[in-house]
Amino acid sequence: MPRTKNISIAFKALALALGALFLLTSCKALGKDGLVLMTDDSYKATVFATNKIGFGSPDGILWNQGKLYLADEGGVALEVWNQNDGLKKLMDGQFGAKSPEDLVMDPQGNIFFSDDDAGGVWEVDANGKQRLLAGKEKGLFSTEGIALAPDGSILVGDADAHEVFKVTRDGDVSVFLGREFEITKPESMAFDDKGNLYIADNEKNVLYLLDTNHKLHVVIDRKDQFSPETIFFSKGALYITDSHASKLYRYTPNEELKTIAAFGGQLKNVQGVTVDERGDIYVSIQSDLKHNVGFIVKISKES
């Protein structure tokens, strides 16, 4: 083939590539990089907080009396935010935590959190004192969901052991739900107002309910369409985030599973969920865990 023809084709290819680049750049300018689809019109969505307030990429979140507590997986810290003081670190990676996952608070204001990388149950008490309540040496290798039992002990799920453990305030660990219950990954746990324990298994993609007689029931099992990430019980309803389907659900035994919102683009990786006193829902989103990009989106009723 003559050299001039080769050069001509090369120029055409280059011109096309530049044209395509221009078109794509235009599209980027038009692009809506993140999206929330409200499937329940009675709700509205707002960005509650971004990395600007100082967090990394939070996983578990918990609202308590005007304060938002964050298990900041990306920032490797346990943090608290309030309107007046902004964000404050309660524990950082120097103490040994590697990947804070989920958190729970007792009525005295002591906070307990799990860590799926460092394992164990960690505590920051009401006075800010930090300690590892029970660690890997007690069989807690990759802790996930955490809940406060009615007797004051801590229940924690372990992804490696495929079990749920009971941890007393003295750090004693015993098996609460053994392997015979066939829970693969107890990612999140929450008690309802009747003392039943909901358990989200996001490997088997099942929501379980453990009744007060210690009997385990399958509540939702929709295979590939449902994968519960975090659950939070508030005022008779269970709020569920699904990081695979990128959705926020509301579950009640009467209404079954109802989608409130679906998330897309850089907002699709929904993680933690919590509800405040007014019924506003907060969802943590890990847009980019590696580069510490995260959002807290607030879903509230239209006034």
Add this chain to the structure above:
Amino acid sequence: MIYSMVLSALFAELTARLTSLNDQILAGMNGMAGRSWFFDSIVGLTQGNDLIKAGLIGCCFFAAWYSGKTLEDTRVRRKVLLMTLVAAVCVLATTKVLSHTIFLPRPAIESQKIYHLSGQELVEMKRTNVRTALDEESQKDHRDLVNGDVKTNDLGSFPSDHAGFFLAISLGIFLASRRIGLVAIGWTVFVILAGKMIQAEHSPLDIAAGAAVAITELSVLRFAAQSRLGAILDKISLWTFKYNALSAALLFAIVFEISSTLFHVRALLALLAAARVHLMVG
């Protein structure tokens, strides 16, 4: 400074016009939906039925493969078609990467209450008036959307992988054989892609982006086929003559996959990826 201001003003103007044109074309195309059950069902059939949607493209590919008048002519055509297959796979990979980079909501989704992230704020978007087709599948999809049973992959539609893939194949067929290629391009544009806009599954912008990717990658590969890639394709095309029966069997598998937009290959790759994760994580 002045140049950059002029440039950004021009860019903003162009973007605004592009958006307006995009909306107008989409409104016009989608305006055809929701008026006649018969028409919508025919359009739905061209979108949901692989035999009707892509079977014809596969047939065109097959015809072009065997269409040369002489042995040398056939070999040259096969070389172009082989290059087309490489381009089509590259196009699918590129559109997949782009869909993770740029997020534009699917037109049908824009008829619902949605918020988009603008900087650090969620801004409620103006709802667009999208007509829902009357065929059963479209009605079911609409009911699912209203009930919140929407898959996260269905939220975004940019760029159109169908436009990229089928245009790459059709243009490749056109390069191999003008007459057969025209049939393939016509079917792709007036049936497959028009149907996507009528059903509000893709906007013209999605399709233009997919087409841009297809044309660019086909052109780049065509240029690459002049050098080292050409030598490899020459060998393969000669091999197809030497092992005629085996190459015909492979061609069947390829055309079968073209007809399903590589659905089975993608499923196989997804299974392999899942198996890799399963074996690594345990």
